[in-house]
Amino acid sequence: MATRTDAPTRREQILKEAARLFAERGFHGVGVDEIGAAVGISGPGLYRHFAGKDAMLAELLVGISGQLLTGAKRRLAEADGVASEAVLDSLIEGHIDFALDDRPLITLHDRELDRLRDSDRKLVRQLQRQYVELWVGVLREVHPGLAEPAARSAVHSVFGLLNSTPHLGRPGSLPGRGATAQLLHRMARGAFEAAGAE
Amino acid sequence: MATRTDAPTRREQILKEAARLFAERGFHGVGVDEIGAAVGISGPGLYRHFAGKDAMLAELLVGISGQLLTGAKRRLAEADGVASEAVLDSLIEGHIDFALDDRPLITLHDRELDRLRDSDRKLVRQLQRQYVELWVGVLREVHPGLAEPAARSAVHSVFGLLNSTPHLGRPGSLPGRGATAQLLHRMARGAFEAAGAE
């Protein structure tokens, strides 16, 4: 993967600040003037980069869902012939990285979906569903006794566990990123194992 | 506990509908006219019962936090001399009951806190903190090896897991309330045990 080293574009700046603000005060709670101010331009200047406030949210949510799904597919492809447990660990690791590095996005992801236009919402939901089903498939290889509906519930619940990072206090009060990641990983595995034990 | 059998007051109707609407579309996404319509009166009629829209949200959030804390304290008091594991199970059970029965409130609880006036927000946060610390205390009796910061993180994460119920599909697609409650309970226990195993 080509890691970005060049400066972020204005568009990217806007998206990042918008994500932070939306996560902090909700989509309707943030005005375009505030988003503009956060990147040093004023309100209507944003319309040179986005069709409207809705478009920013849409691009954020589609981007998140797509990124999660793409990452998961890649991890699945890389692990060809590897034990299912290792694949599940890889999925967990990827999700934790995302939850720890992009907390505002994780917050938006399950909070502002209903503010989207119908077509965008359908797209996001479809990406989310694919992501969930991918997890469900791997999980049921590791725990064959788990029925599909229960597996799906378990996956959603573990997402809830992993996505709890925004509630873990501001970065700094934590025991350190590595330790937190390990703790979350152990807990996710423990939760799955407990789900699998009928 | 005195179980209510008499008809709900108008105030209670309003709070219930407001909670549902706030959970569905966010605090700023719902107008007072909609809340009024949901209980059969029109917009400004609400002001005979509440000082304003903010006051409804405040009463909801304070109520939720207080209810959770009160329930937990009661469970702790009832279990005098009982094994710590059983107390932890009782706490989990109480939280699951709440998460399954009052999904809109659970959604609001960690989503709209920042929309409150300073004083109300402080009160809610204080109640939440007490609730968390109560769990942390019991958890560290069950798993003495768990350091306090890790225990607190673990508790927050399990809350995330248990509060995932709104994502589990509308009631009906689930394998049934009892089975879902049991699954969540097993997963919470599993997550805690994995957290305790250094």
Next chain:
DNA sequence: CCCTCAGGTTAACGACCGCTAACCTCCCTG
């Protein structure tokens, strides 16, 4: 039998917000 008051109603005000219009100003390029 009137008075009161709880609990509604509609009209309207002021603030705010998303967005557009009109204009300006560099910078790049032929």
Next chain:
DNA sequence: CAGGGAGGTTAGCGGTCGTTAACCTGAGGG
């Protein structure tokens, strides 16, 4: 060195929203 587009600016429009004001009504009590 003209010119044009990218990326800003401010002014302002139209709609929405929370809230208040003024008024209405039906039930209960002295």
